[in-house]
Amino acid sequence: MGIVMNELVEIVGLTKAYDARHVAVNNITLTLPKGKIVGLLGPNGSGKTTLIKMLNGLLTPTQGSIMINGRYVGVESKAHVAYLPDRTYLSGNQKICEILDYFVDFYEDFSREKAEEMLRNLNIDPETKLKTLSKGNKEKVQLILVMSRNADLYVLDEPIAGVDPAARDYILRTIINNYNPDATVIISTHLIGDIEQVLDEVIFMRYGHLVLYTSVDNIREQHGKSVDAYFREVFAC
């Protein structure tokens, strides 16, 4: 197969313990290839957000390591990881165009043209303040900001939580349309059924452990059911 490296994310023995009794991520080893859309699935408290924050360098592992495209997570890797947090960090008082300025300053890989084009397609005026937008449009604008970066890894924490079905479709299409064979997208969500058909692969987490890492079509082939139905079976209380 030649010498082209296909691995994008290499996680080895990754552990995050907040104290002796609270191990949020427990000894995870996982390699993710380039060019995949990966669902990060698990019940509340399974360690998804802790894992995501370590991928972004916002939390330091207690043990183990993460490499992204050959770089250990740190200042340098951050420049190549685009992160949509589950809660916004943007000020509602800012105009969208001011937020664009901020992204241009902050991220070398940010394309202002791309973001402006996507905003135009939604008829969102860059002169409006973020706080005046509807919840759905706020989510869309934040996704546009993230997807307008030319990153190696996109990490989207609950991108479709609490939006209506039309906004959800827009968000999923935006993810598909920005698909790039050299980058990988990790999407964490509870709403598996809604995003299943855009996923290549899924990661199941429980109590900080990696339970399963496989492809959507494998689950359907082996179990004759959707990932959503299978998830409910695996995590039934």
Add this chain to the structure above:
Amino acid sequence: MAWELDNDRPIYAQLVDRIQMQIVSGYYQPGGKLPSVRELAAEAAVNPNTMQKAFVELERSGLIITQRTNGRNVTEDTELIANIKEGMAREHMNLFFSKMKELGYADGEIRALIDREAPLDNR
């Protein structure tokens, strides 16, 4: 509109079925050009890799042809298309007959029912 997909079968297999149906029904004409993986993935609202996998499957069966520079076309082999169409028709017929037998109809009764309910010259 996103394509309607079932929950119990692999997604790529359903994409193969759907595109195959569009070819045998003439929605995509023999020798005609197909949209790109990206366009079709966006239309179906599915992952581009999954659409790619469906295309590979359709290439293997000979129904679509990939040209290095010119994208993808439906085959010009109308006989192949007709064969695949007949195979699909046979599957539908088999399913129909097994359902009718489940209902308790004998072969002769099924034939009579078809003649009564769906005379060909009324179609």
